[in-house]
Amino acid sequence: MLTIPARRVPRRELPPFLLRKRVSLKLDTTFFVGAYTKVFLKLRGLTLDDLEFRIPDGPKAGVVSFCRDADFDPENPDVMLCIGYEPGTYLFQVVDTSTNIVMAEQKFTVTTDWSDEQAGPSLSFTGISESFVSAPAWGGGPAGPQNVNVLPATGTRRLAILLIDTADGRYSADVPTLDGIRTRWMDETINGVSVGGNLVSARQYYREVSYGNFDLSADIFGPVSLPNNWNTYFDTTAGKVGWPLTALGQAAITAGDSVINYNNYDTIIFVSEQATGSMNAWPYGWGGTFTTAEGNKSLALISMPREWGAGFRADRSVRATVIHELGHNLGLGDQYKPDAGRNVGNWDPMNTEDNLPHFSLAHRMMLGWVQPGWLKTYNFANGGTPVSETITLHPIEAGAPPTGRQSGIEVRLADGWNYYVEYRAGQSTHVGDRNLDTNNAVLVTDVDSSPGDAPISRPIILRVPNDSDGDGSVLVNGLDYRETDTTDPTFPTDFKMSTSGINGTKADVRVEYGVNSRPDPAIRPWPASPDRQWQSPDIEVQNARNLADPANWFNVPWAGNPNTVIARVKNNGNLAAPNVRVEFYVKNFNVGGAPETPLTADMQTIPAGGTVSFQTTWNPPGNGHYCLIVRIPGYFLPGPPPVIEMSVFNNQAQSNYDRFISASASPASREITFVEVGNPYDKPTRVFVRPGQSNPLYRTYVEHTSLTLEPGETRKVKVMFEYDHTNLFKTPVSLGKTSSYDTTDRRQDPRVNPDLLIKKFRSVPNRVGLAAFIDDPNETPPHAVELLSGAQVEVVTGRKTRFDYFYLDGRIGGRVVEDTVSRQPTGVSRGKVLLIFRNDDEPDKPQVVYEEAKLDWDGRFVAKVTEKAENIRFQTVQGYYVPALDFGDAYSAILERR
Incomplete structure (x- = not known):
């Protein structure tokens, strides 16, 4: 759709009715590529509905989200500016829609400069960005071999080798010299270097070790130039020389954006020129979600020095290091640490x-x-x-x-x-x-x-x-x-x-x-399934809401209400296990390192080969999101002689829980949570938060993509989610590893129809994965990030609802309607209402009774006060709308019994 540029009119020439109206805005001036910020407004004589927010240079500069979160203040309204993918100086405009006149504007700069190593930049992203996948521990399960195909690597891994340099260390401009560099790196990686009569390369290695199931391809690009000196992008402190600093990944991705289509690659290898004083990068592997001209892409990264295996560390080879670092890209960890005395x-x-x-x-x-x-x-x-x-x-x-x-x-x-x-x-x-x-x-x-x-x-x-x-x-x-x-x-x-x-x-x-006769009480860790990456298959949370609607709320805690935590423990041994103690703990929603709070434990006997459900009660406060841990203390049968369980490696599991409804309305809601990040080491170190999501109709916000934490320190990172299908019309949107869709130019790919995308994905939950990776501070310098932990959030959308009225007058009744500006709101005829009767005489042990009420064709319901509610001498009653598909949930007011 063609937008006519807004007009700039001196204030003295404004139409008289606009002279009484003013807009002022508060906006910082410099932002990192892919970050986000709120733009706060002061309005006189105008409302947000009277205004349009424009960035004339389009999505390369940024886009505006109108979704509102719980922090929205009508007296001090805001919109969210999501920064684009190309550095430069741009204009943010506030335009009166009735006249197309600019009421306020401000310049802002997009850059890849970032100097704060304590807290990395923020990130907002759309599209499909693959989350890190945790490998199942049990593989084929009891009936077959374990560890089979849990990190599948088949087909071709597509590498982009990108030559990068900095202001104090540029590549030679001599064409034969550059051609020699390109040839050496392509030979080591793909074409082969003659060794003992064989052509040896990383590609040849992977072909033979995978029996032809896995291959490599590569293209080489550059050099491209980063604007600042080498020490802007690499550490120079003792023990960490050549370690990539926070800005390097996105800065190098951005520098390569003009020459690389990131749809075509899975791993980007940065080959950096040495800086003045012979400073070289150290090999390092990591990854994340990055902002590109093709949309937000999930990419694996490797940083290596141009001189590796030549003038710098001539005892090593490019091919061997690429093989090792690609192993990390495929999900494998280092096997040389910690030193156990029998490493492989x-x-x-x-x-x-x-x-x-x-x-x-x-x-x-x-x-x-x-x-x-x-x-x-x-x-x-x-x-x-x-x-x-x-x-x-x-x-x-x-x-x-x-x-x-x-x-x-x-x-x-x-x-x-x-x-x-x-x-x-x-x-x-x-x-x-x-x-x-x-x-x-x-x-x-x-x-x-x-x-x-x-x-x-x-x-x-x-x-x-x-x-x-x-x-x-x-x-x-x-x-x-x-x-x-x-x-x-x-x-x-x-x-x-x-x-x-x-x-x-x-x-x-x-x-x-010989024959083994020992007990082995065991519980399985995550993942429960591909859709439940950070939950154990043996831990389940039950409550009145998910029992009323298991299809949509299975295993989702209900904050502010009683929950039952069930842990299914199996005795894998052929000897009975009497008096097995199972301990339950809870901690804040986290991606590793958060402190635990104990819940009550349970003790039962598990027969040989049997499975028993252990349980505890849990009343989570209404303002939190959580992780549950189940732990079986080391088990043994008293002697003589004492019989020790077969393994202590299967005695712990945990599950992270969070689910949101981004209610669609005008505007839609932006949901907020916090994920806790901790440092379990006894030295300061850096933690990366690597996000991904599965649905292109949503946008996810992460407050910091990295943090440097002191020993034992934990910090909370704000994470936000919103449903906004209009992203498809604002900015390039990635549809996964191999494609993206720029709906700002609908002629770009006539096979793609945004309406079909909306229809396909609207009813599908958005699964947001948050994996934390940590640098091992005992390794100098670290050469790859290690998985710390992870969490998953499920986000769905539905039309916003509310209780039009709710009453207690002998009977209980009310009406659930769509939350619209209409004077005659539409009743919601699908779903059900849970009536929550409470007696809080003992706040630590509240008595709660739930009763279901059915909705009629116009969202109305009437119910009696049941005998169960009378038996607890209820003091208050509240209605909760358990939403049907395509609707959001809602709470009524809390009514006191007279």
Whole structure:
């Protein structure tokens, strides 16, 4: 739609009726790309409905949101300015709609400069921006191998290599020199460097280690120039030299916006020129949601120095470091820390990448490259009959095993805790596994795949501990690994794996184990499902609202009302577990590091193989959003001898809860919550808040995208959500990794119809993921962020409602209507009303009774005071509208009993 530019008219020439009207505005002058700010207005003789807010330069400068939040003050009204993607100086205008005359205007500047390392810039974003996915701990579950395909990596990972420089360290302008730099980086990453007669590259490595399931592509761009000196974007303090500062990610993305279409890439590798004084970046991997000309994009980032593997750290190679950092992009963590004395070392590139070892078996399973049918599984956690069996292993490097062989063995110790056995024999045609510590050997690893908050107590993958005869975790012909379980009532219970027949093409592994008889009370951590990433499948919250409407309110706490927390605990052992104690805790809605408050505990007996529901009551205050933790203290049966549970790795779970309705009205509502971020380390460090969302019709706001926190410090970050389908007509909107839609130019893609998008997504909840990543302050400098924790918010929209009236006069009645400006509001005929009767004589233990009332065709309802309500001697009654699809909820006034 064509907008006629507003007219600037000197005040003395204004029409007489406008002379009595004034607009003044309060707006800061400088903003970071993608940030947001409220513009506060003082109006005389005008209302917001009389005005239009314009940014003549369009979405590259910013867009305006008219949604209103709980902080909106009619006496001091505001609109939200969402900053755009291109640095520059722009104009914000307030225009009288009746005359198209500018009533007030102010310039503002968009920049990628940011100097506050204590608190990063804000971010508002629209579109579909992929959230971080937490890997399920249990993989295939009890019936099959665990850890299978929990971080699927298939297809082609698209890399953009972006050469960046700074004001005090520009790239050479010499064309042959630049061509040489581009060639070296493309060769190391994609085309190959000749090593021992083979062309070696990160691409070749990933092709072979994934058996052809995963590939890399890359294009190289630049150089592009950042406007400031090197120390604006990289740390120069001792121990952190080359560490990227807060501004680097968005600044480099913005610098590359003119040459890169970010729809076409998943990972951006920043290759920076060294600064004056030979200052170089240090390799570092992270990611987030960034503001681009294609919309807000979820991108993985890697920062590396141009001289890596040449003039700077000539002992390292670009290809090996890219392999390791891409492992982080795929969701894998470092395996070299903390030092447990049995880290995997040169058996996995997430520990030591220099010699290009292949990923170990558990990592290949997680990435979806080793298939369940390739594995032999033993579930000793559930007892059974004694085992004495020989398995023939095929080299893990060689892909699918032939008939009669397996690629690996999984030994289940407890849910989420397994031993893995693989045969490693480097192949002459490969670029990886050519420098193993011991080639042609069987590797036995100990894998705890349960998620752990930072600081983690152990890496996911370790070598098994040295056994009684010193054979260790790397076995050649004639060696074995053995354990004796002295805590089992059927002691001794021996577990032994012995190797023979290793000949370069196969290895024979004999597995021997006795019957296990121990209890194992267990609860599963997150995720419950792809749609419930940060909730446990074994924790459920019940209350009157979600029992009345389970389809829309399942597992959603009801603040200000009694809730029952249920934890379903399974005894995975084949020995009964009497007097299991389950403890419940609550903490503020958080992404890691928040303090806990205990609720009451529950104690019950769990039969062997059985599942029992433990529960507690919880009355959350009406102004909070929460996280629930369920913990089983280390369990044992008293002796003699005492019988210790099989695993303590499955004794804790937690769930974050938050759900909002962004009510559509004129204007729509903007909902507010706070997410708590904490630092669990004993040193100051930086935490990133990485957001994402699933629905392009919503906008999400995050107050700070990073924070530097003192030891043990926690801070709250404001997060806001709004439904506003008009975003589709204001600004480029990302529809995911591979596409975006610029509805400001509807000719751009005639196949896309915004009305179809609105119809498709309006009734679909927006799932906002908030993952926190933290720098390990004990690593100098940190080279990748670590997952701290996460939370998810579900946001839906519906027409705003209200109680037109509500009365208590012998009977209880009222009417629910749409909240519109109409003098004759429309009654709401769908949904139901919950009547809440309360007696607060004992504030710590309020008595509450709920009764349902049905709505008639015009939103009216009438109900009797029930016997249950009379029995508690209710003092007050309130109505709550449980909304039907496409409506928002509403509370009535609280009426006192006369």
